[in-house]
Amino acid sequence: xxxxSSLIDLPLIWGVLIATAIFLYVLLDxxxxxxxxxxxxxxxxxxxxxxxxxxxxxxxxxxxxxxLGGGGLFxxxxxAYAVLFPAFYIPLICMLxxxxxxxxxxxxxxxxxxxxxxxxxxxxxxxxxxxxxxxxGLILGAFVxxxxxxxxxxxxxxxxxxTGFSVMTGIAVVFGYALLGSTWLxxxxxxxxxxxxxxxxxxxxxxxxxxxxxVSITMPFMNAQIKTFWFSTxxxxxxxxxxxxxxxxxxMVWRDLHRQKREYRPFLASIGIFLMGYLxxxxxxxxxxxxxxxxxxxxxxxxxxxxxxxCGVAPLLPLILGYTGYCYYIFRGKSGHEHMY
Amino acid sequence: MEFDPVLLARIQFAFTVSFHIVFPALSIGLASFxxxxxWRWLATGNERYRDIYKFWVKIFAVAFGMGVVSGVVMSYEFxxxxxxxxxxxxxxxxxxxGFEVLTAFFLEASxxxxxxxxxxxVSQRMHFVATCIVAVGTLISxxxxxxxxxxMQTPQGFTIGADGRxxxxxxxxxxxxxxxSYRLAHMVxxxxxxxxxxxxxxxxxxLWNKRHIPEARIMLGMATIMAALVAPAQVLxxxxxxxNTLKYQPAKVAAMEGLWETxxxxxxxxxxxxxxxxxxxxxxxxxxxxxxxxxxHDLNGEIKGLNEFEGKSPPVMPVFYAFxxxxxxxxxxxxxxxSSAVQYFRGxxxxxxxxxGWWMLMMPSGFIALLAGWFVTEIGRQPYTAYGVIRTIESxxxxxxxxQVAWSLMAFVVMYTFVFGAGSYYILKLIGKGIPAADExxxxxxxxxxxxxxxxxxxxxxxxV
Numbered sequence: 001x002x003x004x005s006s007l008i009d010l011p012l013i014w015g016v017l018i019a020t021a022i023f024l025y026v027l028l029d030x031x032x033x034x035x036x037x038x039x040x041x042x043x044x045x046x047x048x049x050x051x052x053x054x055x056x057x058x059x060x061x062x063x064x065x066x067x068l069g070g071g072g073l074f075x076x077x078x079x080a081y082a083v084l085f086p087a088f089y090i091p092l093i094c095m096l097x098x099x100x101x102x103x104x105x106x107x108x109x110x111x112x113x114x115x116x117x118x119x120x121x122x123x124x125x126x127x128x129x130x131x132x133x134x135x136x137g138l139i140l141g142a143f144v145x146x147x148x149x150x151x152x153x154x155x156x157x158x159x160x161x162x163t164g165f166s167v168m169t170g171i172a173v174v175f176g177y178a179l180l181g182s183t184w185l186x187x188x189x190x191x192x193x194x195x196x197x198x199x200x201x202x203x204x205x206x207x208x209x210x211x212x213x214x215v216s217i218t219m220p221f222m223n224a225q226i227k228t229f230w231f232s233t234x235x236x237x238x239x240x241x242x243x244x245x246x247x248x249x250x251x252m253v254w255r256d257l258h259r260q261k262r263e264y265r266p267f268l269a270s271i272g273i274f275l276m277g278y279l280x281x282x283x284x285x286x287x288x289x290x291x292x293x294x295x296x297x298x299x300x301x302x303x304x305x306x307x308x309x310x311c312g313v314a315p316l317l318p319l320i321l322g323y324t325g326y327c328y329y330i331f332r333g334k335s336g337h338e339h340m341y
Numbered sequence: 342m343e344f345d346p347v348l349l350a351r352i353q354f355a356f357t358v359s360f361h362i363v364f365p366a367l368s369i370g371l372a373s374f375x376x377x378x379x380w381r382w383l384a385t386g387n388e389r390y391r392d393i394y395k396f397w398v399k400i401f402a403v404a405f406g407m408g409v410v411s412g413v414v415m416s417y418e419f420x421x422x423x424x425x426x427x428x429x430x431x432x433x434x435x436x437x438x439g440f441e442v443l444t445a446f447f448l449e450a451s452x453x454x455x456x457x458x459x460x461x462x463v464s465q466r467m468h469f470v471a472t473c474i475v476a477v478g479t480l481i482s483x484x485x486x487x488x489x490x491x492x493m494q495t496p497q498g499f500t501i502g503a504d505g506r507x508x509x510x511x512x513x514x515x516x517x518x519x520x521x522s523y524r525l526a527h528m529v530x531x532x533x534x535x536x537x538x539x540x541x542x543x544x545x546x547x548l549w550n551k552r553h554i555p556e557a558r559i560m561l562g563m564a565t566i567m568a569a570l571v572a573p574a575q576v577l578x579x580x581x582x583x584x585n586t587l588k589y590q591p592a593k594v595a596a597m598e599g600l601w602e603t604x605x606x607x608x609x610x611x612x613x614x615x616x617x618x619x620x621x622x623x624x625x626x627x628x629x630x631x632x633x634x635x636x637x638h639d640l641n642g643e644i645k646g647l648n649e650f651e652g653k654s655p656p657v658m659p660v661f662y663a664f665x666x667x668x669x670x671x672x673x674x675x676x677x678x679x680s681s682a683v684q685y686f687r688g689x690x691x692x693x694x695x696x697x698g699w700w701m702l703m704m705p706s707g708f709i710a711l712l713a714g715w716f717v718t719e720i721g722r723q724p725y726t727a728y729g730v731i732r733t734i735e736s737x738x739x740x741x742x743x744x745q746v747a748w749s750l751m752a753f754v755v756m757y758t759f760v761f762g763a764g765s766y767y768i769l770k771l772i773g774k775g776i777p778a779a780d781e782x783x784x785x786x787x788x789x790x791x792x793x794x795x796x797x798x799x800x801x802x803x804x805x806v
Contacts, residue, residue: 001510057454060409064450068442070416074427075435082428085420086738092421093749096414097756103410104760107403111767152428152504154740302432304509309436316443320451327451330462 004310005303014076014306015289015296017313021072023278025065026136027180027271032059034181036102036129037174038200039122047193048122054188054335056106061324063103075309079152079299080289087147087154088139088161095135102128130174137173141166144281145222146291165218172211176274178204183253183267190334194263201266202257209250212277216243219284223292226284239283246276344743347734350422353750355719357414360757362715363708364408369483369529370536371401372476374563375456379469393556396776397540400768402457407764409450411757422746426726426736433499433507433515434489441485449478483529491521494718495589496727507730519589523582524718530575531714534674535707537567541681542704543772545697553776558691561700565685568678576671580635586721587636590728592650593721596660598632602646607632612665615657620648655723663716670710677703 004010032055042048055062074081085092105125112118138161145165148156182204185197220227230239249272256262256269287295300306375397382390416438419427455463455471463471498514499507509515541564547557587594595601599610601620609631613622633642647654677699684690722728726736 001512057458060406060450060453061447063409063413064442064446067413067416067446070413070420071435071438071442074416074419074431075439078428078431078435081420081431082424082738085417086422086424086740089421089738089741089745089749092417093752096417097752099413100410100756100760104406104764107406108763108767111399111403111771153424154738156740158742158745301435302508304512305432305436308512309439312436312440312443320443320447323451324447327454330455330459 001304002307003303004307010303010306010310011076011296011300012287013310014072014300015287017317018069018072018076019282021065022069023275025062025069026278027274028058028062028065030177030274031055031180031184031267032062033102033129033133034177034179035185036125036181037133037178038181038185039126039129041200043192043196045118047189047196050189050193050335051185052106052109052125054185057327057331059103059106061327063099066099076301076306077289077296077299078301079294082152083147083149083154083290083294084143087156088142090158091135091138091142091161095132095139098128098131098135100128101125102132129177133174133177134170137170138162138166140173140281141169144169144219144285144291146293149290149293165222168211168218169215172208172215175204175207175211176277179208179270180267180274183270186257187264187267188335198257202254205250205253205257208273212246212273215277216280225292229284242276242280242283246273249273249276344747346741346743346746347737349743349746349750350737350741351733353422353746353753354418356750356757357411357418357753359712359715360761361408361411361415362711364404364411365479365482366528366532366535366708366711367404367539368401368408369479369532370534370539371397371404372472372479373533374536374540375401376469376472376476377563379472383465383469389556389559392776393560396556396771398457399771402453403764403768403771405449405453407761410760414753422738422741423726423736424738424741426731429506429731429736430727433496433509434492436512437485437489437492437516441482441489445478445482445485449475449482452478480529483532484525487525487528488516488518488521491524492516492518493727494518494524494722495520496730501730507727520582520585523578523585526578527575527582527714528711530571530578531707531711533567534571534575535711537564537571538674538700538703538707540564541568541700542702545700546772547775548691549694549697549701554691556776561681561690562685564700565678565681565690568674569682570678572671572674572678576675579668579671584636586718587644590721591645592647592654593660593718594636595645595647595650596655596657596721597664597717598636598644599657599661600632600644600646601648603643603649604646605633605643606630606641607636607644609635613661615661617657653724653729655721660717660721663713663720667710667713667717670706670713673703674706674710 035051035055039048039051042051070081073084101124105121105128109118109121109125112121141163142161145163147154147160179201182197182201186194186201189197220230229235249269253266253269253273256266285291287297289296289299375394378390378394378397381387382394452471452474455468456475459468459471492515495518497518498511499509502508540560544557544560544564547553548561583594583597598607599613599615599622600607601622606629608625608627608629610622610625610627613625613627615622630640633644634640636642636644647657677696681690681696681700684693684696690696724733725731726733
């Protein structure tokens with residue numbers, strides 16, 4: 001039995017890996033959930049066909065990152081898995097139901113005829129995506145606030161996650177995903193759909209800005225530790241680039257959307273905005289994995305398991321990223337609206 | 342009203358996993374079937390194979406999509422409903438499930454996009470490679486998940502810490518635990534057989550109605566090969582799996598056989614009504630000494646009865662009946678496979694209507710047998726989650742109360758009925774619509790045609806893939 005525990009800090013490496021997997025999930029499923037959120041507002045059925053086609057080859061792969069996030073948490077930080085999942089029971093189940101509704105809509109929508117049944121899957125795609133996004137935001141907010149733990153088990157009530165803050169982060173995530181979705185559409189579609197996506201993106205952008213500011217202001221007030229982390233010297237100087245870069249990126253997306261020339265940069269800059277937000281959250285909470293109760297070192301799985309998985313991840317993750325990239329490359333360019341089979 | 346959270350959580354898990362497993366089983370079978378069909382197409386240039394491919398790949402897409410969404414539920418349900426179990430066994434099973442995601446799920450999901458939408462964007466050869474990768478991905482996935490499941494049946498390669506958490510001591514012992522190879526072979530074969538009966542059933546439906554006759558002949562021919570050769574092989578594998586179970590989980594075998602007292606020369610019960618209160622069977626019909634012969638290869642071999650495993654044996658009724666459903670359907674499959682082979686060699690397979698009727702009737706048989714088999718092995722594992730190590734009753738999340746589980750169970754039932762009802766409806770609709778032939782290509786790309794009619798050549802960037 002090999003075990004690298006004495007050589008390297010396995011929980012730290014796995015913490016970074018899981019955080020990366022979750023971030024990739026947020027980005028990748030973010031834009032396709034975002035498209036679901038914007039779906040009924042599209043100007044025509046043809047636009048909706050285009051929107052759907054632009055993500056149809058990718059959504060399976062995108063959702064796999066969620067399985068990796070859940071499965072990875074189970075494998076690397078079983079304590080967090082065992083405490084957090086029961087704590088977020090209701091929003092998690094709702095998220096899963098939402099993901100089912102939207103996932104099947106991809107196949108069913110193409111296979112149903114025109115009219116009522118098409119409408120049914122349009123709306124199941126929309127409400128599924130909206131519900132899943134909102135629940136993910138709820139969970140994020142509740143996670144940041146921390147859960148009640150006794151020993152190795154969650155000991156709070158079934159509705160502990162329902163707070164004003166978590167509802168706010170829920171709405172924030174919905175707008176965030178809508179931004180990713182609309183800038184994705186600017187990149188992947190043309191003509192009417194792209195024009196519409198530009199308008200939507202610039203509208204959504206302001207909401208994303210407001211919510212990011214709100215969350216950033218609220219968090220230090222909720223927890224003294226987070227406050228000292230951000231506002232004590234010399235930390236404040238090291239951390240200052242995060243809000244500055246975020247502001248620059250916002251300005252960049254805004255300009256690109258209004259000058260109507262750039263088609264790729266809004267999406268890439270939106271990713272940058274997400275990255276900054278995620279980095280801010282991650283740094284605030286580090287090293288907690290069950291906030292303010294257990295750190296990544298408390299919750300980590302045993303050394304042999306983490307070592308074995310590290311041996312697997314080292315070659316497999318680059319490979320996965322490689323062929324995922326290949327698939328995006330195959331389906332590069334603007335998407336049409338015709339049936340793709 | 343009082344809810345028992347443990348019972349509800351078990352029902353919820355059984356419900357969601359039963360719904361789930363049907364789709365991966367069909368995906369495993371169809372992916373390999375499609376790979377073979379595409380290979381035949383590339384090798385022979387026969388366009389019939391391409392038409393068959395394009396027809397089944399649509400059904401595969403529906404099955405795969407439903408498998409993905411119902412599978413995400415499983416990876417979260419462990420945590421929400423079975424948190425104590427998860428916490429205690431994560432060090433052992435975590436890496437196995439992690440490897441499943443890393444080595445299989447990404448592979449399948451990524452290359453599925455090329456398989457479904459890659460026509461015209463990649464070369465034919467690359468498309469074939471994508472199909473093969475997806476097929477291999479489904480098998481790798483089966484490897485890991487069945488390894489994890491088998492470990493729960495026959496756990497080994499670990500020690501138990503002071504806090505009750507399991508620590509791995511030998512990965513090879515964990516992955517290749519005693520029941521793994523049998524279960525893997527049994528399940529993959531079951532997936533292939535189930536798919537063969539779906540393909541054969543659809544082919545017979547077309548032959549019966551005199552539609553798509555050339556394609557239907559190819560499909561029924563392939564299904565016949567599978568059924569005639571693989572169904573008997575499955576019976577053999579199942580028998581070996583049973584012997585393995587007798588060695589490691591004798592209580593399960595006792596429940597399968599409906600055997601209460603330890604006996605020598607045990608009869609094989611064809612039918613009985615087990616009575617758990619009185620601990621005896623009513624209305625027994627059996628073949629004398631047959632169970633002893635099969636399980637011990639000795640007419641007077643001794644088999645341990647349920648009464649030897651007080652408090653450590655599973656509920657008898659569901660295991661007993663599910664086992665008979667599985668075996669009965671398996672035998673029927675062998676019969677149909679062999680009859681079809683005989684008719685084929687007599688040159689009458691494609692004209693024998695009664696046989697086609699049977700093939701149509703047997704379309705869902707693989708899935709029913711497969712579910713029955715899982716009921717046997719999973720209910721047969723009770724009252725443990727990890728056999729002999731962790732009891733089911735101590736596995737459940739302590740903070741999750743009955744009403745929550747009841748509510749979510751109801752939501753799953755409603756959602757799955759709606760979504761999977763629709764899925765089955767669309768699959769049947771696709772079958773009803775038939776195989777789009779090469780010269781019917783226009784109709785095949787209906788949306789594309791509409792676009793060119795309404796917009797003419799002004800639309801640019803319409804990639805007619």
